[in-house]
Amino acid sequence: MSERALPLHAQVERSLRDRLGSRDLRPGDLFPSEAALQQEFDVSRSVVRQALASLESEGLIHKVRGRGSVVAEHREVHRDVLRSGLRLESDGGGEVSTRVDAYDVVPRPDHLASITGEQVLQLGRVRSVGGVVLSYIRTWLPVDVAEAIGETDLEDASLHQLLADRLGRHVVGGHNQVRAVPATAALAERLGVPVGAPLLLLEGRSVDRDGAALEEFSTWHRGDLAAFDVEAVPPSARDGDGRLERLARTARELLAEIETLR
Amino acid sequence: MSERALPLHAQVERSLRDRLGSRDLRPGDLFPSEAALQQEFDVSRSVVRQALASLESEGLIHKVRGRGSVVAEHREVHRDVLRSGLRLESDGGGEVSTRVDAYDVVPRPDHLASITGEQVLQLGRVRSVGGVVLSYIRTWLPVDVAEAIGETDLEDASLHQLLADRLGRHVVGGHNQVRAVPATAALAERLGVPVGAPLLLLEGRSVDRDGAALEEFSTWHRGDLAAFDVEAVPPSARDGDGRLERLARTARELLAEIETLR
Structure with a gap:
């Protein structure tokens, strides 16, 4: 079935589902408001509401009092x-x-x-x-x-x-x-x-x-x-809390001490 | 267009392209023989040859004398x-x-x-x-x-x-x-x-x-x-070629040497 054959609310829903799936919108993010979606898709508020109700019934977004809809955490x-x-x-x-x-x-x-x-x-x-x-x-x-x-x-x-x-x-x-x-x-x-x-x-x-x-x-x-x-750390930082740096300082102090004893 | 509406050789080609794309078959691997593909897809040899010619013209596979077709290296x-x-x-x-x-x-x-x-x-x-x-x-x-x-x-x-x-x-x-x-x-x-x-x-x-x-x-x-x-290495192996081990040995030798000088 081509995109055109889908009812409007299903087209909006699919597009929003894509944005959630691709993490264009991430868990915790405020979901675009009904007004913003109306404008983005050039559809009526009832079409937007139908699409949102679908996403909400699946647990992909949830309403937060006074804030609108929020992208739900995703089990992975x-x-x-x-x-x-x-x-x-x-x-x-x-x-x-x-x-x-x-x-x-x-x-x-x-x-x-x-x-x-x-x-x-x-x-x-x-x-x-x-x-x-x-x-x-x-x-x-x-x-x-x-x-x-x-x-x-x-x-x-x-x-x-x-x-x-x-x-x-x-x-x-x-x-x-x-x-x-x-x-x-x-x-x-x-x-x-x-x-x-x-x-x-x-x-x-x-x-x-x-x-x-x-x-x-x-x-x-x-x-x-x-x-x-994946924790990305440069080779020089891989010893955690700078322990190699401290060891190097100890070694330099030791060498200096040996110098004074000569 | 549904899968059924595609000509046979295009169906075989799409399936083989999927196997290459998913790395089910990897660069360097011997590609299944014409006979094996005939059997797998239950099609005539000419259909298999049409599909292979398509993949070869795109550089996805190449013929190696005496071996058959091989999966080509892929620029990435x-x-x-x-x-x-x-x-x-x-x-x-x-x-x-x-x-x-x-x-x-x-x-x-x-x-x-x-x-x-x-x-x-x-x-x-x-x-x-x-x-x-x-x-x-x-x-x-x-x-x-x-x-x-x-x-x-x-x-x-x-x-x-x-x-x-x-x-x-x-x-x-x-x-x-x-x-x-x-x-x-x-x-x-x-x-x-x-x-x-x-x-x-x-x-x-x-x-x-x-x-x-x-x-x-x-x-x-x-x-x-x-x-x-991603190089997966346990924390203990992260100092490369045992350099920390060598440093530890040097330190022990140094301490032993200091002992002899006392």
């Missing part, structure tokens, strides 16, 4: 990409569950840079938080991992915990890339979103303490449910 | 979110340009957590790399910044450089969030993408050396052109 799952690269942190404390969707030994895809061998173990897992599907995880592992970790072991389990417990290999970090991509039909079905919906894709590889590759992965997260937290 | 702009939170790094070394789209003193939006005052300076800037529009940057600053930095100062300039040069305030880091969101009509027009296209949104606030807030921003990047790099 945050993931600290920097510190762990791994751990899901649910705002609401929802339980994390994992379903294994694929467990196959396949010819090694050429894009895998860190895993060698003719074949690799490829996993497909659907991860949910609080009963809602959040992400689809595709993981590639050296093929001999299949001897230590079976398909059923992975149900509702942490792959990294299994790698540590069964193989004594500990994930300590890795190189990740983040992209916004459209959902294919297959991803849309797994994640319960429309085809083409924005997904937050985390691609990466994990290494152990010795820098040896443990896994590569692509994790597609529902864009409407997931946010990644 | 990488941004190191962790280290700078700021700097664009173009793969191709394309020149970065900035056009000021909005420069307004507005009532402070309620979501701004770090900037105080009744009013703020709100900027809208379009950033291009190598002549291609990459992102739309909305920035909020304390209103008095307007006295030091005018609209024309910001054309093809770095805001952070201006904050350093004119106000002696240096951005050293901040807290960022990354999301995948759909393009609104307004963003789609600015970025030259269809409405609803996936955008990679970086939201954040920047602080100076004293931890004082300098700005808040939302930057919407074209999902098909941008990737963020």
Whole structure:
């Protein structure tokens, strides 16, 4: 159905829903007034009111006495990409569950840079938080991992915990890339979103303490449910509260003291 | 137009384009063979060949003698979110340009957590790399910044450089969030993408050396052109190549040496 065929209030509603979805308007922000929306869309006040009532009934905005409408807080799952690269942190404390969707030994895809061998173990897992599907995880592992970790072991389990417990290999970090991509039909079905919906894709590889590759992965997260937290700090500031600076001062004082003793 | 109304080869082509766009198939990967695609889509070889010819003519895949088709490398702009939170790094070394789209003193939006005052300076800037529009940057600053930095100062300039040069305030880091969101009509027009296209949104606030807030921003990047790099490392590994360990050893040796001199 083309935009033109929609009733006016539905057109206004869709446009406002877009602005909320894109975070052009953010939680906590005052929503534009009825008068401002009337002017922006060149429609009657009753059309604006119909659109607002729809958004309000879905909990996207709410009325605040004396202020008008305010953009509602939005439940989403945050993931600290920097510190762990791994751990899901649910705002609401929802339980994390994992379903294994694929467990196959396949010819090694050429894009895998860190895993060698003719074949690799490829996993497909659907991860949910609080009963809602959040992400689809595709993981590639050296093929001999299949001897230590079976398909059923992975149900509702942490792959990294299994790698540590069964193989004594500990994930300590890795190189990740983040992209916004459209959902294919297959991803849309797994994640319960429309085809083409924005997904937050985390691609990466994990290494152990010795820098040896443990896994590569692509994790597609529902864009409407997931946010990644990234603390940006320059190298010089990474020691927290200037402890390196204090150590340097101590070292300089020590050298000066040694000079006086010579 | 519904999917059913498209000719078969165009349906296959769209589906394959989705798989490339979503990075279900990644640059360097062997593309599925003609025989595999015939089977997957239940179509004739000539339909598959038409679809592949289309993708090849656009440079999305290319034939490799004796191997079949391979997913082509894709030009994109990488941004190191962790280290700078700021700097664009173009793969191709394309020149970065900035056009000021909005420069307004507005009532402070309620979501701004770090900037105080009744009013703020709100900027809208379009950033291009190598002549291609990459992102739309909305920035909020304390209103008095307007006295030091005018609209024309910001054309093809770095805001952070201006904050350093004119106000002696240096951005050293901040807290960022990354999301995948759909393009609104307004963003789609600015970025030259269809409405609803996936955008990679970086939201954040920047602080100076004293931890004082300098700005808040939302930057919407074209999902098909941008990737963020994030190095995930545990706190204990952040000193690079064990330099802190080496310093500690030097300190212990120094103390031992001092003991012998007593």
